[in-house]
Amino acid sequence: MSALSDVFLQNTYTTTQAKRRLVLLRFFLDSKLFGGTKTLPDVDVNDQVWIGSLNDNFLKEFDKDNIASQLKALSDELAKMPVLTMLVAIEIPEDKLSELGNWCRQQFQKQILVEPKIDPRLIAGCSLIWNGIYRDYSVKAKIEADQTQILQSFQDILK
Amino acid sequence: MINTMPYLSNELIFAVVAGVVAIIFIVLYIREYYLRQQNLTRPNEVLEESEEKGLNIIHDAIKKSEDILSQAELEGVKTASSSEFHTAKLEKEYLEHLARAGKQAEDAILSVKQQFDTFLDQLRDAITESKVVKQSEMALTKTATDVQESLNKTESGFSQFLEELKTSITSSQASSQELIKQQVNQQFEKFEQNLSDFLTQTEQQSTKAVELEVKSARQLIDSYKSQQLSLIDENIVAMLEKTLSLVLTKKLSLKDQIDIVYESLEKAKTEKFIA
Numbered sequence: 001m002s003a004l005s006d007v008f009l010q011n012t013y014t015t016t017q018a019k020r021r022l023v024l025l026r027f028f029l030d031s032k033l034f035g036g037t038k039t040l041p042d043v044d045v046n047d048q049v050w051i052g053s054l055n056d057n058f059l060k061e062f063d064k065d066n067i068a069s070q071l072k073a074l075s076d077e078l079a080k081m082p083v084l085t086m087l088v089a090i091e092i093p094e095d096k097l098s099e100l101g102n103w104c105r106q107q108f109q110k111q112i113l114v115e116p117k118i119d120p121r122l123i124a125g126c127s128l129i130w131n132g133i134y135r136d137y138s139v140k141a142k143i144e145a146d147q148t149q150i151l152q153s154f155q156d157i158l159k
Numbered sequence: 160m161i162n163t164m165p166y167l168s169n170e171l172i173f174a175v176v177a178g179v180v181a182i183i184f185i186v187l188y189i190r191e192y193y194l195r196q197q198n199l200t201r202p203n204e205v206l207e208e209s210e211e212k213g214l215n216i217i218h219d220a221i222k223k224s225e226d227i228l229s230q231a232e233l234e235g236v237k238t239a240s241s242s243e244f245h246t247a248k249l250e251k252e253y254l255e256h257l258a259r260a261g262k263q264a265e266d267a268i269l270s271v272k273q274q275f276d277t278f279l280d281q282l283r284d285a286i287t288e289s290k291v292v293k294q295s296e297m298a299l300t301k302t303a304t305d306v307q308e309s310l311n312k313t314e315s316g317f318s319q320f321l322e323e324l325k326t327s328i329t330s331s332q333a334s335s336q337e338l339i340k341q342q343v344n345q346q347f348e349k350f351e352q353n354l355s356d357f358l359t360q361t362e363q364q365s366t367k368a369v370e371l372e373v374k375s376a377r378q379l380i381d382s383y384k385s386q387q388l389s390l391i392d393e394n395i396v397a398m399l400e401k402t403l404s405l406v407l408t409k410k411l412s413l414k415d416q417i418d419i420v421y422e423s424l425e426k427a428k429t430e431k432f433i434a
Contacts (some may be wrong), residue, residue: 084433086420088416088420089404089408090408090413090416092413092416092417092420093413096413096417100417100420100421100424103421103424104424104433107424107428108428108433109433120404120408121400121404123400123403123404123407123408124407124408124411124415124416124419124420125419125420125422125423126419126420126423126424127423128423128424128427128432128433130432130433133432135427135430135432137422137423137424137426137427138423139403139407139419140400140404143396143399143400143403144396144400147392147396150395150396150399151392151395151396154395
């Protein structure tokens with residue numbers, strides 16, 4: 001991984017954040033290098049904080065001549081990042097997602113992106129897709145695993 | 160004349176009497192013969208021949224005696240008519256003639272007697288033969304009697320045999336009837352036994368078939384029941400999941416949801432799902 005990507009991925013934990021922040025970075029660099037009145041539409045506070053956190057060394061890597069190629073290289077690198085698809089029952093706020101992403105990078109890999117998806121059938125918890133393999137760790141899976149005991153409990157109650 | 164007449168008369172009477180006696184004897188003999196002949200039931204050639212010979216001899220004897228008598232009478236008449244003249248001469252001749260006549264009569268009688276004896280011998284032979292015949296007849300009679308007795312015995316034996324046969328047939332018929340009755344009874348018993356066995360087997364087969372049907376139906380019911388229960392269980396689980404999904408989604412707080420997500424991630428870490 002290059003230094004650009006390392007800086008880019010700081011405080012960026014999900015694929016949604018990465019795509020949105022890549023667009024935000026393009027707008028920011030265009031505005032900085034070429035000037036103009038373009039303003040970032042509906043920029044999230046967290047994204048604004050993230051933009052503000054980018055240091056000068058990172059920004060110096062971009063100029064008028066290489067901005068497109070650098071962004072493309074960064075985009076390609078992000079596209080090659082390992083992605084952990086996380087299916088959850090409810091929509092989780094982005095700050096909580098960032099915490100979850102940070103936790104995953106600490107527990108699993110440093111260079112990892114989380115791709116959150118919503119599946120209400122899971123009830124609670126999450127199911128994961130890693131390298132094309134699906135595994136369910138949700139409450140739904142627990143219920144199905146403990147189906148016999150649950151039915152027995154129901155039958156005991158009905159008796 | 161007077162002295163010779165009694166003598167002549169006596170000689171003549173004697174001759175006549177002898178002839179009459181002979182005739183009577185012969186007649187009696189013939190009568191006896193005929194009587195015996197009548198008693199004989201079966202003529203045969205020997206008897207017929209003897210009878211014919213006897214009849215011829217008798218006929219000859221009668222004819223000769225009649226000739227002698229007629230000649231004696233003629234001689235007596237002649238002697239009586241010429242007695243006066245030739246009394247002495249004729250007396251002698253007459254005596255001689257009478258002697259000859261007597262002798263001839265005696266000879267004739269002897270001849271007749273001999274013939275008669277011969278006849279008697281022949282007759283005796285014939286009788287003997289007839290005895291043989293009679294013996295034969297007797298033998299035949301005896302044989303016939305024996306045959307009759309044998310026939311009677313045979314008849315009685317046959318009758319006895321028929322009686323025994325009748326008895327045997329009756330006994331055999333009775334035994335046959337009894338045997339048939341026993342066989343019929345045995346057949347009936349066998350038939351009843353076979354029928355009973357068949358009914359028992361049929362009942363067992365029917366019971367077995369019914370039991371199999373019941374078992375199959377029970378298995379079907381159990382299968383259906385288990386399927387329905389499984390469906391109900393699945394529905395229960397689905398309902399439980401649906402209910403929990405609806406309830407927990409609303410009831411669980413964000414923090415609880417995130418805590419559960421962390422638990423899931425911890426489990427994935429424990430299982431080393433993400434290397």
